[in-house]
Amino acid sequence: xxxxxxxxLMMNGNAREAIQFYEKALDAKVLFxxxxxxxxxxxxxxxxxxxxxxxxxxxxxxxxxxxxxSDTFPGQTSRSGDQVTICISVNDIEKSKQIFExxxxxxxxxxxxxxxxxxxxxxxxxxxxxxxxQIYTEGQQ
Numbered sequence: 176x177x178x179x180x181x182x183x184l185m186m187n188g189n190a191r192e193a194i195q196f197y198e199k200a201l202d203a204k205v206l207f208x209x210x211x212x213x214x215x216x217x218x219x220x221x222x223x224x225x226x227x228x229x230x231x232x233x234x235x236x237x238x239x240x241x242x243x244x245s246d247t248f249p250g251q252t253s254r255s256g257d258q259v260t261i262c263i264s265v266n267d268i269e270k271s272k273q274i275f276e277x278x279x280x281x282x283x284x285x286x287x288x289x290x291x292x293x294x295x296x297x298x299x300x301x302x303x304x305x306x307x308x309q310i311y312t313e314g315q316q
Contacts, residue, residue: 176265176266176267176270177264177265177266177313178263178264178265178270179241179263179264180261180262180263180264181240181241181242181243181261181262181264182240182242182243182259182260182261182262183243183244183245183259183260183261183262183309184242184243184244184245184258184259185245185246185247185258185259185260186230186244186245186246186247186258187246187247188229188246188247189246190229190230190233190244190245190246191228191229191230193244194208194230194233194235194244197235197237197242198235201237201242202237203235203236203237203242204235204236205233205234205235206234206235206236206241207232207233207234208230208232208233208234209230209231209232209233210227210228210229210230210231211226211227211228211229211230211231211246211248211249212226212227212228213231214231214292215292222249223249225249226246226248226249229246229249230244230245230246231245231246232244232245232293233245243262260299260307260308260309261306261307261308261309262308262309262311263308263309263310263311264311264312264313265310265311265312265313266312266313266314267312268295268296268312268314271288271296271298271310271311271312272288272296274308274310275288275298275300275310278300278302278308278310279300279302280303281302281303282300282301282302282303283300283301284298284299284300285299285300285301285307286298286299286300288310294311294312294313294314295312295314296310296312297309297310297311297312298310
């Protein structure tokens with residue numbers, strides 16, 4: 176089993192600017208970037224036109240560390256204190272479930288662990304200490 180933990184910055188519409196800043200300031204390399212407009216459409220959650228160019232997910236390499244970014248989904252905001260989360264990436268669904276269940280004890284589920292177009296099991300949970308984790312399961316669905 177593989178497990179990694181990476182910082183994940185949730186921005187309020189300025190992720191592209193932050194990526195450009197950190198690229199220069201930290202001598203980082205952009206590995207991946209995708210806008211909300213490039214994601215598969217979901218008729219249950221129509222995407223406002225102004226959000227289509229915002230960053231849905233981006234990854235940079237800073238030294239040996241993955242550094243991830245996203246703008247908040249349209250209609251949501253990030254406030255100081257929950258702007259930085261920790262993304263735990265694993266390649267085993269059962270391990271993802273175990274981690275998610277453990278972290279949610281006396282905590283708060285922000286997004287249930289569920290299948291997503293980019294992951295067979297993805298969820299967001301804030302633990303009892305107020306630390307927010309994204310659980311991301313690698314692999315094909």
